[in-house]
Each structure stands twice: as C-alpha cells, then as structure tokens.
Amino acid sequence: MAAVLAQNIVKRFENVLAVNGITLAVPDGEFVVLLGPSGCGKTTFLRIICGLERQTSGNLIIAGDIVNDVPPRARGVAMMFQSYGLYPHYTVRNNIAFPLRTQRVGRAVIESKVDWASRLLGIEHLLDRRPRQLSGGERQRVALARALVREPTALLLDEPLSNLDAKLRASARQDIKQFQRRVGVTTIYVTHDQVEAMGMGDRIAVIDHGKIRQVGTPAEIYDEPADRFVATFVGTPPMNLLTYNGAHLGFRPENFLPKEMIRGGDFSEFSFRVDRSEYLGSERIVYGAIEGFDSSQPITAKLPAHGAEQGLRPGEWHPFAVRNKDLRYFDQDGKRTDRH
Ligand SMILES: Nc1ncnc2c1ncn2[C@@H]1O[C@H](COP(=O)(O)OP(=O)(O)OP(=O)(O)O)[C@@H](O)[C@H]1O
Ligand SMILES: [Mg+2]
Incomplete structure (x- = not known):
C-alpha cells in the first residue's frame, strides 16, 4: 500500500495554476524527491499533502484513507519547513516535545519519545539549550527530531538544507539519508538542487509548471530522460x-x-x-x-x-x-x- 497517494491533484490560486494535475504514489518507506525550478509548485503540493492548503480538485490518500477533508493534525504527516520554525524561548527538549504536548500525551511517554528522537539524531547533549545557542546543522536536527517525534506516516521536507553552507549541506545530506534509512519513514523531499535530488532520492519526480515530467530512479532520470526539459534540467x-x-x-x-x-x-x-x-x-x-x-x-x-x-x-x-x-x-x- 502506498503511504501517500496523490490522484490528479490540481491547485488554482485565482489566476495561477500552481499544481496542474499531479498523480504520484509513494510506497511505504520510500525517499522520493520532488525536483523542479522555482515556482513550479513544489511547496504548494507539499502543503496540500499535509493539509495546510486545500486542493482545487483531486484526491489525496494517506495510509489508505481519503484525507481530503481531514485537518492537518489528524493526517499523520509531519512537515519540516525551510526556516525550521523552532520556538526561540523554548529549550530544545521542549521544542521537540511540543507536538506531543498539544496532543495531551502523558508525561512519561513524552519523555521517552523525546529521548528516542534525540538519540536518533545525536542531539541528546543539546536538550537544555535554546535554538540561538545551536549551529545551523544542529537546529536542523532539532527540527527533524520534532517532526519525527509523533512517528508520522510520512515526513515532508521543504528545502531543509537551504540555510546551510556548502560543506555542511554535503554532510547534512548524508545525515538525513542515513537516518531515513534507519527509521524507514516515508519521506517526500523538495528541492531545486539536482545534486541533492540525485544523491538522496530513491526516486525523483521532476516537476515543471505544476506537472510531473518524469518519475524515476536517479539513473533513469539522468540516462533516459523522458523529454528535453528533464534532459537539460539535470546534469552540469x-x-x-x-x-x-x-x-x-x-x-x-x-x-x-x-x-x-x-x-x-x-x-x-x-x-x-x-x-x-x-x-x-x-x-x-x-x-x-x-x-x-x-x-x-x-x-x-x-x-x-x-x-x-x-x-x-x-x-x-x-x-x-x-x-x-x-x-x-x-x-x-x-x-x-x-x-x-
Ligand atoms: N497563496 C498563494 N496565492 C497565489 N499564488 C500562489 C500562492 N502560493 C503560491 N503561489 C504561486 O503558485 C506557484 C507555485 O508556488 P510554489 O511556492 O509552490 O513554488 P515552489 O516550486 O515551491 O518554488 P520555490 O522553489 O521558489 O520555493 C507560483 O507561481 C506562486 O507564485
Ligand atoms: Mg518552495
């Protein structure tokens, strides 16, 4: 069963057709990258999956249930934004615990889950600090821990590395990929960076003007591009x-x-x-x-x-x-x- 299944999703903002009929099935545990130029509809599509935006038409199915009318919190997906959105006055521990607190989860369970997520990401030693006392890479890991703590069906990441410098980006790419393998969480990762897409994706969906041009493994996309757009967008x-x-x-x-x-x-x-x-x-x-x-x-x-x-x-x-x-x-x- 697909963890996330999008069927002919369309999103219109007044006169802008941001998403123009996307159909995509993401199997359980897969790491799929949405790759495309600025403005092609990547963020809009992710926001539709997590429920922050309502599609104009089309169906969205998560873990077998149609969730078109299900509010974001009840969809079982976690989204991590480019800006991370950590609360500056909270400690790392409380930032990670936040999604559980809002769900009225018991104290002992919260503690053990925060423990689990922070160990997974190697940030146990940072739990009592505040976000401003962390490096960019550490903040990113805290945001990931917070996204994971509810054990979502799918993790949605929107350009999570764009705040990092080139060197840190390369190592963060590996970190994210490795922990995704370990946890096995279905991941949809948005980027306009083809190196990130090639290096991280089990499959890549190349998007242009709100439409998928091709879905395939990095090797398929590179060696057997479906059209001229894909052929020239990937490769330097x-x-x-x-x-x-x-x-x-x-x-x-x-x-x-x-x-x-x-x-x-x-x-x-x-x-x-x-x-x-x-x-x-x-x-x-x-x-x-x-x-x-x-x-x-x-x-x-x-x-x-x-x-x-x-x-x-x-x-x-x-x-x-x-x-x-x-x-x-x-x-x-x-x-x-x-x-x-
Ligand atoms: N709330 C909105 N109202 C009107 N138009 C919007 C809105 N949100 C996005 N758009 C438009 O929809 C299109 C897709 O935007 P989106 O943010 O999804 O692109 P993106 O692929 O994430 O781009 P980037 O790589 O720059 O982040 C753009 O033309 C954008 O201007
Ligand atoms: Mg975007």
Whole structure:
C-alpha cells in the first residue's frame, strides 16, 4: 500500500495554476524527491499533502484513507519547513516535545519519545539549550527530531538544507539519508538542487509548471530522460542539444570526446571548434561550437583535467565524437523519440 497517494491533484490560486494535475504514489518507506525550478509548485503540493492548503480538485490518500477533508493534525504527516520554525524561548527538549504536548500525551511517554528522537539524531547533549545557542546543522536536527517525534506516516521536507553552507549541506545530506534509512519513514523531499535530488532520492519526480515530467530512479532520470526539459534540467553542464530539421539531438558533455579517445563501438563524428576551457581541478570543461549545427547554448565537452586538452587549440576545428548509444533524440515538442 502506498503511504501517500496523490490522484490528479490540481491547485488554482485565482489566476495561477500552481499544481496542474499531479498523480504520484509513494510506497511505504520510500525517499522520493520532488525536483523542479522555482515556482513550479513544489511547496504548494507539499502543503496540500499535509493539509495546510486545500486542493482545487483531486484526491489525496494517506495510509489508505481519503484525507481530503481531514485537518492537518489528524493526517499523520509531519512537515519540516525551510526556516525550521523552532520556538526561540523554548529549550530544545521542549521544542521537540511540543507536538506531543498539544496532543495531551502523558508525561512519561513524552519523555521517552523525546529521548528516542534525540538519540536518533545525536542531539541528546543539546536538550537544555535554546535554538540561538545551536549551529545551523544542529537546529536542523532539532527540527527533524520534532517532526519525527509523533512517528508520522510520512515526513515532508521543504528545502531543509537551504540555510546551510556548502560543506555542511554535503554532510547534512548524508545525515538525513542515513537516518531515513534507519527509521524507514516515508519521506517526500523538495528541492531545486539536482545534486541533492540525485544523491538522496530513491526516486525523483521532476516537476515543471505544476506537472510531473518524469518519475524515476536517479539513473533513469539522468540516462533516459523522458523529454528535453528533464534532459537539460539535470546534469552540469546540461545536455548538449543540436537542432536539425526542427528536432533535437542530445548528448551529455562527458560523452563528447576527442575522436581518438573513443575506443570500440559505433560513433558519430562532429567537427568541434574550441572557444575556451575551464579547469575545475577534477575535470576540464571545454566550450565551443559544432560545424553545421545550430544550438542556442555553447556546446560543452567534459574532459579529464589533464592531458586531453593538449592540442585542442582555441579557434581551430577538431574531430570529436559521441558513441551512438549515448545519443538521445527529441521531437519538435521536446518528447524523447528513442525511448520505449
Ligand atoms: N497563496 C498563494 N496565492 C497565489 N499564488 C500562489 C500562492 N502560493 C503560491 N503561489 C504561486 O503558485 C506557484 C507555485 O508556488 P510554489 O511556492 O509552490 O513554488 P515552489 O516550486 O515551491 O518554488 P520555490 O522553489 O521558489 O520555493 C507560483 O507561481 C506562486 O507564485
Ligand atoms: Mg518552495
């Protein structure tokens, strides 16, 4: 049984169609990431799941029950916001206990649950502090403990890492993922950061303009994108697209190589003019153009940091190639034509 099942959810705010018919089933224990650009409807969809917003139409089913008319508290889901929303005058202990207090749970039970949640997140030593005495990462863990303390059917996280600096984000990603595995709580995680989505999701739902474009494992999304939007939204630099006869041919920068680096297999050859390159330490990104094709963006090749660039003189044309298995085809509307 799906922990959360959304059936054709639509949300209209006066003249804005924020969610345009989302259908999504999240099985028990899964970690699903909603990935999409700013304004595509991610937060609105989460708010509908937890009941802070009422959908215009569609059904929402949680743990087998239709909850369209069930108030947020009774839905058994917990939402953690980007700002964490901790109460500044409460200690960590009282912040975590808060959702239980409002439910009139007995004192001993509260104590043992706060204990459980704080041990799970490794914050037992912080219980008597107040939020301002905590680092960003510690606050985040307190907010997670508070979300978990009611043992929700599903945990909804809206960009929980956006307040953290890059280094802390990387470790917090791992922390969240590990504790989710351990607890096994069904999790719906919203982000516009593709690295977070790829690294954390069992599955990713890519959303654009209030609609799901594709749902799949990170590898499916990356290797077999359903359309041009997904192909170019995921991956840095984005997939190269060449226009011919109004349709598009796509290939990823790491698959676009000097011809002599291709060994074995059928390949397609292109003449590539190198304009400039960026050394990024672990790799080198080469920017340029391909003879005979239009493209709205510079074409990029992702090469090893050292060696491969030798002989790639700027301004000159060089033989490059892509293995045919790495070519992707899209029709005029952006739909994949070589995927079944
Ligand atoms: N209460 C509201 N009234 C009117 N329009 C709204 C309201 N809430 C959201 N919207 C609009 O609905 C659309 C989706 O907003 P939403 O906050 O769900 O996007 P998001 O994907 O979470 O974006 P971000 O990544 O920037 O957080 C936007 O166009 C937004 O302006
Ligand atoms: Mg949002």
